Amino acid sequence: MRGLLYGVVGACLLWAGTAAAERADRLQLQENHPTEYVVVKGDTLWGISGRFLQSPWLWPEVWSVNPQISNPHLIYPGDQIYLTWVDGKPRLNLRRGIRKLSPHVRVQELEQPVPAIPLRDIASFLNDNLVTQQDALEAAPYVIGGRNESIISGAGDRVYARGTLLDEDAKQQTLYRPSRQYTHPVTGALLGYELHKVADVEVAAYDDDIITLDLQKTREEVRLRDRVLPNSSERIQSIFHPQPGDELRDGLIIDVLGGVAKIGQFDAVAISAGEDDGLEPGDVFAIYKKGEAVKDPIKGEVIRLPSERAGELMVFKTFDRVSYALVMKATNVISVGDELRAP
Template identity: 80%
Template sequence: MRGLLYGVVGACLMLAGTATAAERADRLKLQEDHPTEYVVVKGDTLWDISGRFLQTPWRWPEVWEVNPQIENPHLIYPGDQIYLTWVDGQPRLNLRRGLRKLSPQVRVQPLAQPVPAIPLRDIASFLNDNLVTQDDVLQSAPYVIGGRNESIIAGAGDRVYARGMLVEEEAEQQTLYRPSREYTHPVTGEFLGYELYKVADVSVASVDGDVVTLDLDKTREEVRTRDRLLPSQSKRIQSVFQPQPAPEVESGVIIDVLGGVAKIGQFDAVALSVGEFEGVEPGHVFAIYKKGEQVKDPVNGELVNLPAERAGELMVFKIFDRVSYGLVLNATNVISVGDELRTP
């Protein structure tokens, strides 16, 4: 079959396909109402733009690889125009840069920022603050025993004392965490890790035996006894992801919804029962399958489990050993804790 469209993703198009059934099943498909051109506006994300053209927006890197007209597809700015042309009967993506204002300083740079891959505002609070760790790490970390003048709570500018051996003795800047929840697999009951909530940034003033003196530099909440001291997380989360289908995982499910909301919908952050041990990486996209309901057979009275149905997609943005965080980017049905994760 000749002349197959390949579509635009985030600033892209579809791959041209040929004849085999396997290729036809795997080829990228355009949206039925896709535009022939689009002008990027402030607030867009690459996922949004991709979804205007492609039925599978997480596959936009495949399109970039075969469209060398875009030198750096991650750097797409408001005002840029994406449009399609045809060469020898095949579609091609072209990018026409919009007018950009430059700062009148010695160091000249664009005032406009490139559009992000996904809406970062929805995951900002989870990028570097929360931490999921194993039980042995938590139990061995020093813990706050009190403050000056016998105080049991403290804030920024105060001094507190912790007891235990530092995980990294040479690190002057460290972080106090508070265990917020324990993650277990809802199906197998397996322990997956403790989620730790960041309480304060601290400086190590001195160490005397197993007593550590800490100065509180910046606090999110009042520091209390039993808060745990761990090295600061220096690894920052990238704002641009390389989306790709997630690997097949065994018993992968949503185990929690972050941020205190009850129902899971588009742009909610969720915790997943898979992580680095299962080969999951930031940018991996999972299809979400809602568990089928259990109904009673009206003829013989047996209980029958209905098949799971696809309810949306999510992209992983932060990983730990046995747990990861993902952002729901599309929801076609109500999503719940316990819903399955599959390769899209």
């Protein structure tokens, strides 16, 4: 009995030591990490953390235990970040910078906290793009014409749509245009249709299934067959809580957003997983470039070389079966079809 007890205790201690070792390994510092850093305008939390940590998405683990940084997302230019050690573990401390204030009316803070990631690279995708399923797209009303028989309309014009609004109580609606269809490159399954925003509209009248719409703000000309969907405008999320994503089954990069051909750092991409797979904004995945197919010079067989890590990305917007993510690090050429794994 005593031997069994010692064995259980020993196993627990071994497990605890292994867990601590794994946590310490996860929080490895950069070889050339600074001992302190002064925040400047244009910094991001990811970039600041990357100066200290090999895995910058683990910054909440370093800051969450620090009472001086109760909210690590409220760090301003001029603040000083410095590194200390507590019980053998790295800890980031904050020393607030000196701010000179003058007595005048203020409608907002003089300085905004640095964002988690570069918002300028994803702002348009946060608010303007939408990925929906086929049934929702087919159920949405569609533009059938404009006033004075016009087939192309702009801001200030009136257009007519046919169908039933998905949210009949909302006066403010949005016109979207299907831009592409997402299918899984391996399974061939339909993942959804990407829509891009065309215009903000206001419902002026109903007549059976004919809807009168006044165009308020247009991004491009309104055309026949544009779809009417509830207004999905939302505040741009600047605070992300990164966490390692779980293993994905057949998780792949399926498209690059913004019309660019090559994928590099701070490019936005679409991936083949979404809310149905448990993804949330802030999930981080490693990108693995698929190995090349080569021919064995002796046996003549075609062999697939091992996949190699090419970077990391962070999810910033999720839909049912598709998500948008930002490439935070690229150490190799990244392409559509590259694999996603837990980081």
